[in-house]
Amino acid sequence: MTNLISRRSLLMAGAGAVVGGGLLSSLAACGDSGSTSPSGSSSAGTPKKGGTLRWAVAAGNATQVADPAKASGTMPLLIATNCYDTLVRADENYKLTPALATEWSSTPDGLTWTFKLRQGVKFHDGSPLTAQDVVYSFTRILDPKLAAVGTAQIGPYLAASGISAVDASTVKLTLTKPNAFIPVIVSSAGFSIVKSATTDFSTGNGTGPFTLTGFDAAARTSLARYDGYWQNGQPYLDAIQIVVIAEDATRLQAVTSGSQDVVDNITGASTLLLKGSVEPYMLKNGGWVGLTMFGDTTPYNNQKIIQAMQYAADRKKIMSVVAPGIDIISPDIPIPPGDPFFPSGLTPRAYDPDKAKSLLRDAGVSGDFSFDVYAYEGDKLDTAVSFKSTAEAAGIKANVITWPHATFFTDIFKKKPAIGISVARLHISQALPRLYGKGGDLNITHFSNPRFDDLVAQATATTDEAKQKQLFGDALGIINDTAANVIPGWEGQVYGKNKKVQGLSAANGAHMYLAGAYLS
């Protein structure tokens, strides 16, 4: 009937805290910093000042909070991205630009990072930004009691005692383990800078382009222009009104009829209906979909069976069902084509049912190979079901079991060996250790390979880009060859927008950053 949980909810890999329940509510809640390549028209002509942008989101919940460190739903993330700032801003391909920090550097060993803060930045309440605010914000994120989304990203490298203010405008992070990608990590929305000693976040007192004038995550959130924003001339809009329309069809009609200017979460063939005065705005590479298996459990500990499954997946066909119009197929790795670290020359396995059959025979399987795979409604189920149909030709019978979303993360995730899953794009320095590393919080394939761990640690520690690329490339090769997962491709986010809306951009984890948005 109605789509209460947005259909394309991704596993929020960047979110240390929230994976289960209704909080896993939106693809816009991609976990990590920077990710996607927008398509569709963006800025054309000169920005015009003024006007109210009406924005409708699919996922809302009356009980979400506006604390940026805990932001996981669509509305809280829009608030985090537009009422607050991060030290560094990341674009869709992790290209970093200065935000609250004007420069940053590390010691050659990658163990100590220094951030210089921008001068003259003021919070919405008029108080100046100081290094103390950054220390407070980062210390909060590391507080286990808060269950912040950033904990899992930076926790393995930083302890609260390592955060210090050198002077009023310099922050120093002393790491426990070298990491050359700290600026990428702190560009995530979860690392938004709040004013020191803030405990009540209902006023949204950040340094970002908009002030929070009303917050009800289930109904309406209102933002207004912050005239004291540090970025010259921005923002252009007077105000933004964000409302919740859970039903996909109504949301689509709301933008086509002009009662809303932008709507999120356009799925499947609905994209084709965006014509006339409206058009799609696509962020590709939002996250990958796939099947994951426990690689240390029979029968998935047999390499040949996993390979048979990988050859039995008709990636083009699967992705045409899961993400029509996005068309990104992938080797069995969690990094999308186009990422700076994507190994050149690595191609997706071709669909080859005969080869899959002979691999099964080599593995000692007589007759059909049958296995149970669990998934919940949406892209995960689409992936599992379309895999099932293409794998039948190879004598692989996937028994797809549809499990309710409400209890999937309690009863199935990390408990049943084979599941259908979608995972938000993560920066490679996060994706590899967390998804495949020893002790990784998202190691759902039970992957274990000391050489891999070593390659990732070396690549993360070095500041030499060529070396990073080579080491990560080797590590990805190991994943493609031996990890117990099938990753047919990538899906994205599709927004529907009125053509008069210009200057949209995504920042800090595919969240819409609206300082440059205007109505032409």
Added chain:
Amino acid sequence: MTQTVVDKAGRPPTRRAPRRVPYLVRQLVRLVVTLFAITIVIFGLTAIAGDPARDILGQYATDDQVAAFQVQHGLNHPAPVRYLDWLGGILHGDLGISYQSNGPVWDVISPRLGPSIVLVLFAWIVTVLVSVPIGLLSGVRLRGRRDAAVTFVTLIVAAFPEFVIGLILAIVLGVWLAALPVDSTAVSAGGLFDHPSAYVLPGITIALGTIPYIVRLMRANARDVASESYVRAAVLRGIGEPSLSLRHILPNAAPPVVTALGLQFAGLIGGVVVAETLFGFPGVGQLLAQSAASRDAPVVEALALLIGTVFVVANLAADALVVYVTPKLRDQVRA
């Protein structure tokens, strides 16, 4: 309800059952018992849904965090104890604490009550204004072309679920004709009556769920009354159709319909959840759906109890109405 020993004529009462509990008291006892049963069902259903701590706190919550959550919300106690705590709270006007927001449930619900009440009343009025005249006209001219058309349309409308009707209305009235806003999100901006047009599409959607039923009931009653001899006598006296319908048929065909409208008022609430979610209407129906999805049991329990109470009270009111409009029953109650 005073009991008279003798009637106006001075005769002793003849067929009075001795010491009967007054009707109203009996109905109120029934109401309380029903509400009590409702609380058990509501609490039981949310209790068997399992421990929400992991779902609320997330997959990566530590065991300490889970334990702290359980203590904070009393989930470490056995279900019967929790039920009594909950019930005790309700009797004191305390609906509990939301799992998600950590604030009082009432604060989450209260801003959404007003819009939903207005919406249901609007839908109910539309139902009355549309279905009574149509049913009457159709029943008076039975088997005419007008009647056939009404029968056909009501069957079609009745066959469609509310969310399909709502989508069709949104496309036709909102997109093609651009006469009404497709979504009702404007209701959350400004006062209750600042955006009247935002109530129209969800209101009509809810009403259309009930209208076919009332039309057909009205039609059947009008048909029965129209075949009575006094109506035929009126026709023979040369009374025109408008007067015949309004003065002779409607008053006699209306009582069962009035009762049904009372009962349907409660039935409209079911449509509210669907219509509010469909149109993004910021009311209790949408809140119920969202809270169920996010496993916020205290909010779901409070809303279920609220809706259950409205339902039971509306039913009671309809029962009382039956008694009031039916002389035979009225006598039994008085007796």
